[in-house]
Amino acid sequence: TASQSSSLEKSYELPDGQVITIGNERFRAPEALFQPSVLGLESGGIHVTTFNSIMKCDVDVRKDLYGNIVMSGGTTMYPGISDRMQKEITALAPSSMKVKIIAPPERKYSVWIGGSILASLSTFQQMWISKQEYDESGPSIVHRKCF
Structure with a gap:
């Protein structure tokens, strides 16, 4: 209905002063993080990638990882993304696992901050x-100096 559409x-x-109105695209764009197939990509979403990464680790550390x-990163600033990630990982993880998603308010810059810290280390x-x-x-x- 028109009232539902306007609420979306x-x-x-x-920056140039032009005003644009965005509707359901606001929800379709972040959905691609969980369902890359909506963009025609044949890969798992961030929840599947996270789950697979944890499952490739030693069984003794999985509880801590879950x-x-x-x-982290600007892409994680979408409203509700932490709750969605919690729901999706919980559905994939063994039922005995406690899943905790940590979403620091400053996470938009955490990737840059981490890279900055790494680059400042003398060993780097x-x-x-x-x-x-x-x-x-x-x-x-890059291969010659870093690997």
Whole structure:
């Protein structure tokens, strides 16, 4: 109905001052994180990838991993994503496992902050690649210096 449709719509002002209205696209876009098939991709969603990653770990650490799933990055800022992740992982995990999703309010920047901390470590400096090195060697410099 028209009243339902308008409640789904939200207006945004772009940097140039133009105002756009977005409807159910607000929900379809994040759904692709859980169902990549809506974009024509043949892969599991973030919940399946998380589950598979945990299951590939030693059985002795799985309980801790299920209890400490940390959401990070700007893509995790969608409203309700933590609850959805909780529901989906709980459905996949063994019933005896307690699943806990941690979604820090500053998670939008946590990926950058983590990379920044890693890059500042003295042990990581030997892996730094200058623009000049990259321009001279191309992508192969990454394998040479980092692996």
